[in-house]
Amino acid sequence: MKQIKSLRRQVRPAEWRTEREPIGMTKSIGFIGYGLRSRTMMKAFAGIDADIRVATITDPRADEIQKEVANDARFAGVQYEESAEALLNRNDLDGVFIGTRCSLHADLAAKVLKSGIPLYLATPVCISEAQYDRLKAASAGKTGLAVVSFPLRVSPLVREMKRIAESGLLGKLTMVQAVNNVPYGSVYYHSWYRDPSETGGLFLQKATHDVDYIAYLTGETPKEVFARTTKLYYKGDKPAGLRCPDCAEYKTCRESSYVVEHILKEEVTGDACCFTVDTGNEDGASAIMTYESGMIASYSQNFVVKKGAARRGCRLIGTDASVEFDFYTGEIREDRYDTPQTVNHVFRAGAHSHFGGDEALALEFLDLMDGKAPESDLEAGLRSAAVCLAAKRSAESGRIEAVRL
Secondary structure (H helix, E strand, O other), rough: OOOOOOEEEEHHHHHHHOOOOOOOOOOEEEEEHHHHHHHHHHHHHHHOOOEEEEEEOOOOOHHHHOOOOOOOOOOOOOOOOHHHHHHHHOOOOEEEEEEHEEEHHHHHHHHHHHHHOOEEEEEOOOOOOOHHHHHHHHOOOHHEEEEEEEOOOOOOHHHHHHHHHHOOOOOOOEEEEEEEEEOOOOHHHHHHOOOHHHOOHHHHHHHHHHHHHHHHHHHHOOOOOEEEEEEOOOOEEEEEOOEHHOOOOOOOOOOOOOHHHHOOOOOOOOOOOOOOOOOOOEEEEEEEEEEEOOOEEEEEEEEEOOHOOOEEEEEEEEEEEEEEOOOOOOOEEEOOOOOOOEEEEOOOOOOHHOOOOOHHHHHHHHHHHOOOOOOOHHHHHHHHHHHHHHHHHHHHHHHOEEOOO
């Protein structure tokens, strides 16, 4: 019997990191909402030594933010505006970042697009059919004026997967199998994320990223979706409004904010009890997507797993070979059908920055402010939202739903 040969290729940052010509002037940006995603991207800007200054912020938590950024030189002289409209009336901004709660993204994006200022838009781009329609209309002819926050599609692993997919190695693509086992699931039940009226639900909140990178890798958009959701763990009969510190199980419940911080050693994003009668969001979902080419894609997401059970990635199955990757292991594996060979690509990009995608997005936004059209644009954001809205409708109706682009 022939021994299968495994080739392991280690990919260092120098091999994948996009280089950018230095710009001659400091870029001035404004934040409409300075939340978690905004802070994460400021870290990404620092990671690529971006020459930026924050000129203005509008956020109801202005006093809290002032204390948070007091020692960051990039915020020196920052002015706090009362509204998005006041911020957009300024004439000193090279770009605007929307980092509010999800329910506000679409309508604020429409206002920024109207101003013509380059936009960085956090995901999801919308949370309802009505918002989708409004944003689509507002963005007609302007989708290239925005970078949508899709770090997975621009991450080193996905870019290498794209190269492999386009190389012809796979033959004809027949199927995609994607999974997202989220090891920090309590995030979506401890804070405002637990409220579907703010997020649109977890297809839009979470799957939008996976749907986008699948579209990027395959070059196709689904025509129909059949989806199901489940809620078997993050539910209960504890009273509505209960906070973890007020519960008798504060130091023993594995989902309490105390255990998350002190035992699991993870960031605490809220302290609402995950097991109350008003805990929103499903904790698992699957979708089958069909395409004009005849290809089928399956996607599952789960929010119950912990630690080493984390998985996020997909397998592309072709007629000549298959290739799969997992963000958490940092590996791509090629299996070739006609030769006794498996090829492994090993990446060194940590999960803390969306597997290297945050820095790539920061570069895209700098390029957009210099007039270069982004790869992760609003057309991609709307396409992914349309698929996720179809999945949401399907889960609610129990029927196959068409993707309304």
